[in-house]
Amino acid sequence: MLCANHKGGEYGLCSDCQQSLPWHIAPKCPQCGLLSDGHICGHCLQSAPSFDATRALFSYDYPLDRLLQHYKYKESLHLADTFASLFIKNLLDAAPNNHTQPDLIMPMPMHNERLKQRGFNQALEIARLISKHRQIKLDFTSCQRTRLTPPQASLPLKERIKNIRGVFQCDKNLQGLNIALVDDVMTTGASLNELAKTLKQAGAAHVECWVIARTLPRPH
Numbered sequence: 001m002l003c004a005n006h007k008g009g010e011y012g013l014c015s016d017c018q019q020s021l022p023w024h025i026a027p028k029c030p031q032c033g034l035l036s037d038g039h040i041c042g043h044c045l046q047s048a049p050s051f052d053a054t055r056a057l058f059s060y061d062y063p064l065d066r067l068l069q070h071y072k073y074k075e076s077l078h079l080a081d082t083f084a085s086l087f088i089k090n091l092l093d094a095a096p097n098n099h100t101q102p103d104l105i106m107p108m109p110m111h112n113e114r115l116k117q118r119g120f121n122q123a124l125e126i127a128r129l130i131s132k133h134r135q136i137k138l139d140f141t142s143c144q145r146t147r148l149t150p151p152q153a154s155l156p157l158k159e160r161i162k163n164i165r166g167v168f169q170c171d172k173n174l175q176g177l178n179i180a181l182v183d184d185v186m187t188t189g190a191s192l193n194e195l196a197k198t199l200k201q202a203g204a205a206h207v208e209c210w211v212i213a214r215t216l217p218r219p220h
């Protein structure tokens, strides 16, 4: 996987290891983050998601997938800082535009039961660091999961959409706000789409997905 010695490397990874990561630099759809000619893809044109844009640092491939698993299961908590710093450097500082300073940053909410099992919300820790470094207000209380659902990873796409429908509740008036949603991995985007839909219903004007990795469908 990665070398065992990152001493002296920036962001907690030596430069060889940084280069070995699957950076998501190919032309992609600005709305959903999947590969395209750099314009909005056919799928988004045909059936627009509730979020307006996606920024993804990596594709969800080896060895980054392993690294994210380590992070998620609390073996390498310092990686929150690595991911947040690389995200800021590559996707915020390097690509300034009108939407780089949202009003609020929100992590993908985790159900309390799951939070108890795992001990931390992996999306919240990354959101907290981006919030701190970029001085964007962090909000992890206004939006909650109302029920415990089976993990999305265990389900096919159609079931994922059904599984997650109506699961989020937002208690805050978000009228006119520009919101960045943070998650570790965006797979089909069903959860982020449902969350974005809930935020738009609460008045949000613009919602972006900020994710560490985007799963890219494999060619068959």
Ligand SMILES: [Zn+2]
Binding pocket: 002, 003, 004, 005, 006, 013, 014, 015, 016, 017, 018
């Ligand atoms: Zn290394």
Ligand SMILES: [Zn+2]
Binding pocket: 029, 030, 031, 032, 033, 034, 040, 041, 042, 043, 044, 045
């Ligand atoms: Zn798209």
